[in-house]
Amino acid sequence: xxxxxxxxxxxxxxxxxxxxxxxxxxxxxxxxxxxxxxxxxxxxxxxxxxxxxxxxxxxxxxxxxxxxxxxxxxxxxxxxxxxxxxxxxxxxxxxxxxxxxxxxxxxxxxxxxxxxxxxxxxxxxxxxxxxxxxxxxxxxxxxxxxxxxxxxxxxxxxxxxxxx
Amino acid sequence: xxxxxxxxxxxxxxxxxxxxxxxxxxxxxxxxxxxxxxxxxxxxxxxxxxxxxxxxxxxxxxxxxxxxxxxxxxxxxxxxxxxxxxxxxxxxxxxxxxxx
Numbered sequence: 339x340x341x342x343x344x345x346x347x348x349x350x351x352x353x354x355x356x357x358x359x360x361x362x363x364x365x366x367x368x369x370x371x372x373x374x375x376x377x378x379x380x381x382x383x384x385x386x387x388x389x390x391x392x393x394x395x396x397x398x399x400x401x402x403x404x405x406x407x408x409x410x411x412x413x414x415x416x417x418x419x420x421x422x423x424x425x426x427x428x429x430x431x432x433x434x435x436x437x438x439x440x441x442x443x444x445x446x447x448x449x450x451x452x453x454x455x456x457x458x459x460x461x462x463x464x465x466x467x468x469x470x471x472x473x474x475x476x477x478x479x480x481x482x483x484x485x486x487x488x489x490x491x492x493x494x495x496x497x498x499x500x501x502x
Numbered sequence: 503x504x505x506x507x508x509x510x511x512x513x514x515x516x517x518x519x520x521x522x523x524x525x526x527x528x529x530x531x532x533x534x535x536x537x538x539x540x541x542x543x544x545x546x547x548x549x550x551x552x553x554x555x556x557x558x559x560x561x562x563x564x565x566x567x568x569x570x571x572x573x574x575x576x577x578x579x580x581x582x583x584x585x586x587x588x589x590x591x592x593x594x595x596x597x598x599x600x601x602x
Contacts, residue, residue: 346504350512357516357539361523366531373535376516380542387509387553392561396545399568404538404575411579412531415586431525439518446510463553463561471558472565483569490573497580500587 346386353379366412370405377401388463509550517543530585530592534578541571 356379359372377400384393461467472480520543523536545564552560582592589596 340503343504346508350508353512354515354519357519360532360535360539361519361527366529369532369535373539376539377542380546383509383546384549386504387549389549389552389561389564392549392564395565395568399572400538400542404572407575407579408531408535411583415531415583415592428526432522435518435522435525438521439514442514442517443511446514447507449507449510462556463558467558468561468565471562475559476562476566479566483566486573487569490576494576494580497577498583 342386346383349379349383349386353383367409370408370412373408374401374405377405390463391465391468392463506550506554510547513543513546513550516540516546528593528595530582530594531579533594534575534582537578538571538575541567 353376356372356376360369360376363369363372377396381393381396381401384390384396517540520536520540523539524533527533527536545567548560548564548567550560552558552564585597586592
């Protein structure tokens with residue numbers, strides 16, 4: 339087992355652990371902290387997969403902006419009452435999700451690794467290559483995404499505004 | 503070099519954990535966070551396939567998924583704030599106006 343595989347297994351264990359904490363911790367703030375940890379580990383995995391630009395975006399947009407938004411809403415609403423777990427739903431939901439996970443693993447586990455098309459020395463995944471792909475082939479989706487974000491801003495203001 | 507199916511299995515596991523969160527939790531904010539977790543599991547598959555196919559399209563797709571996820575989080579949290587203002591509760595069980 340070489341070093342990168344070892345690092346992958348450590349990261350995978352931490353990722354699964356923090357994902358489980360997101361789902362099973364009872365305090366909402368603790369869940370949010372566990373989610374930040376999971377997002378950071380996923381960012382490290384992105385960097386391992388030669389996607390440094392997306393990894394940086396992951397840290398800034400997800401672990402930064404979106405999680406700050408979540409924490410801000412948690413502080414704003416301050417839901418002190420801890421939820422009571424429902425045993426029936428726990429078993430049913432857990433069973434369904436385990437079934438889904440087993441199916442996905444059975445399907446995806448057989449995927450064969452192709453011979454490595456990207457040499458480690460290439461600039462694959464650099465911001466330059468991402469920008470070339472984004473602004474040559476995906477200009478229209480990019481513009482539509484900007485419109486979507488504008489709509490989201492207007493929608494959030496309208497929804498969260500206090501009614502008169 | 504880590505094989506592709508390790509990444510795929512890892513993201514399948516994380517996705518299933520996110521599904522568990524959506525199914526069993528009774529807090530709207532935690533449900534939204536589980537959805538973010540599922541989106542990130544799919545992003546990991548995108549990046550892994552992008553790496554192993556040697557094409558940039560996967561990374562661009564992740565870029566767009568991030569934009570849509572940001573919009574989704576903003577709108578979802580605004581709806582949660584509006585609902586909390588009306589009902590003083592984050593329990594989805596108590597929102598049964600359209601249920602019979």
